Amino acid sequence: MTINMSRNQSRILIVDDDPGTVRALAEILKDIGKVHFTTKSTDAVEMAMSVAPDFIILDVEMPELNGIDVCALIKSNPAFNDVPVLFVTAHSDIDIETRALTAGAIDFIEKPPHPLLVETRVRNYLALKQRTDHLKKLALAVEQSSESVIITDIDGNIEYVNDTFLRNTGYSQQEVIGENPRILASGKTPAETFVELWSALTGGKNWKGEFINRRKDGSEYIELVTISPIRQPDGKITHYLSVQTDITHQKAAEDQIRRLAYFDTLTQLPNRRHFQDRLDQAIAASQRSKRYGVVIIIDFDNFKLINDTWGHSIGERFLCAISMRLRNSCVRAADLIARFGGDEFAFLLEDINDDYTEAARQVEICTQKILRTIDQPIEMNAVEYHITASAGLYLFSNSSDEDVDKAIKRAEAAMYRAKIEGRNRLCFFDPDIQAKQEERAKLEAALHSALVRNQFRIVFQPQIGTDDRVTGAEVLLRWEHPELGMVSPLEFIALAEETGLIIPIGLWVLKSACHQLRRWNNLSGWESFTLSVNISSRQLHQEDFIANVSEIILETGVSAKNLTLELTESAILKNVEDSIEKMNVLKARGLSFSMDDFGTGYSSLSYLKRLPVNELKIDQSFVRDLGIDLGDEVIVRTIIAMGQSLGLSVIAEGVETAFQHELVRGYGCHHFQGYLFGRPQDAKEFESNHFDQSSSLLFPNK
Structure with a gap:
């Protein structure tokens, strides 16, 4: 039976065959805990198992089983070893008391129970049990801890170690008790660590740090250690507690992670990130010392050829061999060499000189040595491999605007210039060249978005026939940027070619021109009007060039016979056979071809007669000096005669004066284009200038 008479969580079991004694005890203990009781001694063990009491009161003399036997049965269960048992008896007998204490009792009280005496003893024994339970838990926690625990006296002599310590170190209990923890010392922990340790402990403070220790078998391990003073109630320090965690594997993992983060896995050299961190420190040091440092970026010339010819495994071995050679023979111990990736390496030299000229002279000598070192052949598998490199140098100083990204970017810009200038050389960073490159980069960025932002437009320059009437026009591209203004084609066409943007731009120009041509061809008198559109080499x-052109013609509904594609000699000569094949296919579909800037390339009758062109365009550079330069006159006459002999139409472009017009016409040319007949105009202006009320195409100056 249970009487829940207290909010306290202590559980008290009373076993007594006298109901009056049970009631008296329950009343006394009601404010101490939850009281459970039975008057049958045979039920005591089962009830104890069910209740799991914190305290047990047993009557000594009971029928069937006496209290001493009940106590022995309960205490035979290890779960009740620490549960206090208090006997209640009406008779004081030394033999009974001895047997009871032997069975596991802690004390006796006489019947009838005195309330104050019972309450005081139960409270005291429960408090003692709580402290014992707490200490037991603490002892179990220390014993079963995954960390090594050592307790030493004030002189550092070991008084206690737990099982984890014994497993980690390989020592036995007998071998370490009374010894000093220095038996674990490997000699590799810095002396400063021990100075800091004892400074903290003698000051009554905790200390935390790392030890490099040695086990009994001689193997080394790294521990993270926390040592704390143990104070007595009066504040006196009597012992030290050391808790140690084996972090050997953790440190190895951290080292591995650091190597992966800061070192190149192939060459084991520092990587870009490591270089950047060190450069940041070097720039700060340079600003303090006012002395120059240098970033050197090198890149092997035509390294791809080694990979392509001999395979990547040879390429990697070559890089490792070069790395070792550079590390051992080219730089000072304090200098840094890093691999940025691929075949690009970087050098950081600090504290060179406070004079720019002298610093530049010294780093040039060093860089030349690097280039000569790379230039030496490397033998692998009985084969000699030879390569050169290009180097870019940037000297940084105490300027307040220096930063890591800028320094690396400038050294790389200088390296690229070294490659452009012929390779196997070095170049210092040139701010003027960099400014031009930055402008080019800005222009390229703007060019990437010009098409989608509708910044391009097409204009038309009239072409004049034999009767001085407009027969067609050349389509020209204009770029009107909201901030840069009107960008000259001389600036952006070549850039579009290099970046490949000329392909989508060229398709847009062709499609826009065809839409306009369809509109004009539908006007009365304009049915035979033609447009010439420039096609780039790319x-x-x-x-898919043929497919793209055919699709645009089909989509816009333009008549192919009114469309001429202008190609330069250089574009055709990049792949003559491919050019001829594509031109023949499109010519069979009705298109015409004009060879633009004729005479400026490598004209040859052997291929010219094979090309399916309809027209030759005399470059304006030859027309400009007619009447002044006899050589230009000979070239113009020759082109006209060549065209006539091959049955081709010839058009002179760049005609700006009536004198030039008359001269060229006198040589036998009957088609013209130039400012004399009209500047490039938008569609609306073109119609206004060249379409009269009688629906005739006119030459306005006539």
């Missing part, structure tokens, strides 16, 4: 040699 466009021509795209695999």
Whole structure:
């Protein structure tokens, strides 16, 4: 039976065959805990198992089983070893008391129970049990801890170690008790660590740090250690507690992670991130010392050829061999060499000189040595491999605007210039060249978005026929940027070619021109009007060039016979056979071809007669000096005669004066284009200038 008479969580079991004694005890203990009781001694063990009491009161004399036997049965269960048992008896007998204490009792009280005496003893024994339970838990926690625990006296002599310590160190209890923890010392923990340790402990403070220790078998391990003073109630320090965690594997993992983060896995050299961190420190040091440092970026010349010819495994072995050679023979111990990736390496030299000229002279000598070192052949598998490198140098100083990214970017810009200038050389960073490159980069960025932002437009320059009437026009591209203004084609066409943007731009120009041509061809008197559209080399040699042109013609509904594609000699000569094949296919579909800037390339009758062109355009550079330069006159006459002999139409472009017009016409040319007949105009202006009320195409100056 249970009487829940207290909010306290202590559980008290009373076993007595006298109901009056049970009631008296329950009343006394009601404010101490939850009281459970039975008057049958045979039920005591089962009830104890069910209740799990914190305290047990037993009557000594009971029928069937006496209290001493009940106590022995309960205490035979290890779960009740620490549960206090208090006997209640009406008779004081030394033999009974001895037997009871032997069975596991802690004390006796006489019947009838005195309330104050019972309450005081139960409270005291429960408090003692709580402290014992607490200490037991603490002892179990220390014993079963995954960390090594050592307790020493004030002189550092070991008084206690737990099982984890014994497993980790390989020592036995007998071998370490009374010894000093220095038996674990490997000699590799810095002396400063021990100075800091004892400074903290003698000051009554905790200390935390790392030890490099040695086990009994001689193997080394790293421990993270926390040592704390143990104070007595009066504040006196009597012992030290050391808790040690084996972090050997953790440190190895951290080292591995650091190597992966800061070192190149192939060459074991520092990587870009490591270099950047060190450069940041070097720039700060340079600003303090006012002495120059240098970033050197090198890149092997034509390294791809080694990979392509001999395979990547040879390429990697070559890089490792070069790395070792550079590390051992080219730089000071304090200098840094890093691999940025691929075949690009970087050098950081600090504290060179406070004079720019002298610093530049010294780093040039060092860089030349690096280039000579790379230039030496490397033998692998009985084969000699030879390569050169290009180097870019940037000297940084005490300027307040220096930063890591800028320094690396400038050294790389200088390296790229070294490659452009012929390779196997070095170049210092040139701010003027960099400014031009930055402007080019800005222009390229703007060019990437110009098409989608509708910044391009097409204009038309009239072409004049034999009767001085407009027969067609050349389509020209204009870029009107909201901030840069009108960007000259001389600036952006070549850039579009280099970046490949000329392909989508060229398709847009062709499609826009065809839409306009369809509109004009539908006007009365304009049915035979033609447009000439420039086609770049990149466009021509795209695999889908024919498909793209055919699709645009079909989509816009333009008549192919009114469309001329202008190609330069250089574009055609990049792949003559491919050019001829594509031109023949499109010519069979009705298109015409004009060879633009004729005479400026490598004209040859052997291929010219094979090309399916309809027209030759005399470059304006030859027309400009007619009447002044006899050589230009000979070239113009020759081109006209060549065209006539091959049955081709010839058009002179760049005609700006009536004198030039009359001269060229006198040589036998009957088609013209130039400022004399009209500047490039938008569609609306073109119609206004060249379409009269009688629906005739006019030459306005006539």
